[in-house]
Amino acid sequence: xxxxxxxxxxxxxxYPALPRRKLKVATCSLAGCFGCHMSxxxxxxxxxxxxxHVEFDRSPLTDLKEVGRCDLGLIEGGLCNAENVxxxxxxxxxxxxxxxxxxxxxxGGLPAQRNAMSLPHILGEVYQQREGLKTGCAIPNDxxxxxxxxxxxxxxxVVQIDYFLPGCPPSADSFWVFLTDLIAGRTPRLxxxxxxxx
Numbered sequence: 001x002x003x004x005x006x007x008x009x010x011x012x013x014x015y016p017a018l019p020r021r022k023l024k025v026a027t028c029s030l031a032g033c034f035g036c037h038m039s040x041x042x043x044x045x046x047x048x049x050x051x052x053h054v055e056f057d058r059s060p061l062t063d064l065k066e067v068g069r070c071d072l073g074l075i076e077g078g079l080c081n082a083e084n085v086x087x088x089x090x091x092x093x094x095x096x097x098x099x100x101x102x103x104x105x106x107x108g109g110l111p112a113q114r115n116a117m118s119l120p121h122i123l124g125e126v127y128q129q130r131e132g133l134k135t136g137c138a139i140p141n142d143x144x145x146x147x148x149x150x151x152x153x154x155x156x157x158v159v160q161i162d163y164f165l166p167g168c169p170p171s172a173d174s175f176w177v178f179l180t181d182l183i184a185g186r187t188p189r190l191x192x193x194x195x196x197x198x
Contacts, residue, residue: 023071023183026057026095030084031111031152032077032104035169040074042172053183067094072182076101076169078108079153083146092159097182100155103168112152119150163188 029037037060043050058067067073073095079085092098103109114122127139155161165178181188 022053022055024057024069025054025059025072025074026067026070026091027059027061027074028067028076028087028091029060030075030077030087030105030155031080032102032109034076036076036102036105036167039167039169039172040175043176044172046176050179054179067091070095071097073098074101074165075099075155076105078104078111079149079155079158080111081146081148085149085158088155088159097162098159099163099165099178100161101165102170103166105155106164106166108152108154109168112154115151119148123148163190165190 027037027040041047054072056062057070058064067090073091075088075091075098077084079088100106104111108115123139127133128137156164163178165174167174170178178188178190
């Protein structure tokens with residue numbers, strides 16, 4: 001029988017221990033500028049600590065084109081065409097936790113500025129009526145091109161999103177805090193700082 005007094009038992013750790021296996025993480029960029037991925041890479045040497053706990057699946061870091069079963073999916077950019085929707089739905093099927101990263105993924109961002117005009121008007125302006133175009137220019141209609149959506153849409157309008165990481169782009173520190181919280185099994189802390197209206 002133990003003689004240790006119950007009040008002197010060591011306190012349990014405040015958070016669960018880091019997982020024994022590496023978490024599988026996938027990332028992709030849809031209708032956006034790729035700025036969120038660049039900001040993620042700004043965690044600099046901390047990425048060496050990160051890869052002790054994660055393994056990248058589909059991502060620009062691996063150049064894989066298909067996403068496999070993953071613990072976490074990070075998606076930047078909104079939805080402007082049918083291919084974007086297909087990729088998003090594939091990520092939702094394959095990723096246990098899905099995160100909308102940055103303003104374009106969360107609200108449609110800058111690409112959604114075209115929503116104020118009709119798609120035929122925009123295509124005509126860009127491909128047929130813009131100054132400097134040759135006479136007889138046509139709107140591209142190759143069947144290999146993804147079908148454009150009438151409006152750019154944020155991710156949560158198409159699939160269930162588990163977390164939103166705001167910013168344009170989110171800072172490297174925001175990525176670091178968010179990911180290390182998830183890796184440790186904590187609910188991610190989302191500061192109000194990344195949301196600004198200036």
